[in-house]
Amino acid sequence: MSSTVTTPLRTIRIGSRKSQLALVQTYWVQEQLQKHFPDRTFEVQTMSTHGDKILDVALSKIGDKGLFTKELELGMLSNDIDFAVHSLKDLPTNLPDGLVLGVVTERENPADALVVHEKHKDKQIDTLPEGAVVGTSSLRRLAQLRYHFPHLAFKDIRGNLNTRLAKLDEGEYDAIILAVAGLQRLGMGDRIHQTLPPEVSLHAVGQGALGIECRAGDTEVLELLKAIEHIPTAQRCYAERSFLRKLEGGCQVPIGVNTHLDGETLTLTGIVASVDGKQLVKDTLSGEASQAEKLGIELAERMRQQGAQEILEAIFAEIQRG
Structure with missing residues (x-):
């Protein structure tokens, strides 16, 4: 008589910043996954990021690449955690080798x-x-x-x-x-x-949505995360992120967006403004939602030709001067 040996299911470790908002968001993700996969164990591990530790200096003065994500990313790359929950607006548009934006969850009001x-x-x-x-x-x-x-x-x-x-x-x-x-x-x-209406303040890229970052080759985790993906939000955010990436702006550059989905048509509005508020370039473009990233790139290129490039160059020069 042969006995079957059952391999215990792997415990999935979720990384989070220690801030109150980050924990609320992370526990929400944990709860949603637990509902979908009641036989799995999802545990939360917290850590402080560079941006959490420096509270007396303006964000624009301390660099913005991975300010609230780097420590969590190192945790994933060293296999200490399996994925991290971010406010998508804090997640840089270029991720470290070996990591991917696994899924985007349904967006709250991004205003x-x-x-x-x-x-x-x-x-x-x-x-x-x-x-x-x-x-x-x-x-x-x-x-x-x-x-x-x-x-x-x-x-x-x-x-x-x-x-x-x-x-x-x-x-x-x-x-x-x-x-x-x-x-x-x-x-x-x-x-x-x-x-605030979009006419007054276009929101940050990814604002209101959660982005879940994980290892590129971890098919088990990527498959689990699909259960909480929200495709319409993802399409909007992919357009916004490709727009930002093409303009080479981090979270501390005056770039704002607004997106709207009408059936399969995605409309993206973007602005680039000078810090003193004296110059502002704004434009809108519509296209197929399935081509979201292409739409973002196209709008960025159009706005570069309308004066956005000069505004951004002046801002980057100012940041480098400190």
């Missing part, structure tokens, strides 16, 4: 949100008084808001969501700009005073 101090609760972004201090750590938001509202004052703000909200409530800022998705995921949607 930016205005959060105001109590004394401005009757105001909107366009009715804030002259000189009102608006906090943001994003050059993309800063450039667009300076372009539309040159009468406002802008001040860098760092720290996690609770820290930023505390600084606002204590009166250090009149208003701050945050991602709608982050506030909603942390159950703080009631702090959203105004969702």
Whole structure:
């Protein structure tokens, strides 16, 4: 009588940053996978990234390539973790050899949100008084808001969501700009005073979506991850990421996007703005959703010829000067 030996299923180790938002997102992914594969074990391992440790310097001053991802990527390459959950907007468009963007999950609202101090609760972004201090750590938001509202004052703000909200409530800022998705995921949607329309602020590439990065050859993990992939979101984000990649912009360059899917037609709008808000190039292109990456490249090339190249070169020169 022969006995069958069953090989135990491999435990899948999920890497995450330690921030509150990162953990909420990672535990959501863990929960979804557990529902799809109840016989598997998914465990979360946390680590601090370079971007989490430096909280007193503007993001644009400390380099942006892999600021919130490098340590997690090293963990995957050394087989300490099997995949990592990222806010897709933090994931560089060029990944290290051996790693891939496995799947993109369904997107939350990708827009930016205005959060105001109590004394401005009757105001909107366009009715804030002259000189009102608006906090943001994003050059993309800063450039667009300076372009539309040159009468406002802008001040860098760092720290996690609770820290930023505390600084606002204590009166250090009149208003701050945050991602709608982050506030909603942390159950703080009631702090959203105004969702900024795309005419005012195009969002970051990948904003509102989660990107799951894993080893390129790990077919077992790639197969499991397919269960939580959201194709319409992926198509939109692939177009946005190829647009950004073609313009060679990291997360700290004033590049904004907006995407819309209508059946099989994908529409991509992009902007490139100077940090002082005095120059802004904007254009829109539509094409087949199945050709999302090609669409992003085409729009980037068109905008380069419309003046985006000169704006970006000036920004890169300024960053190199420090």
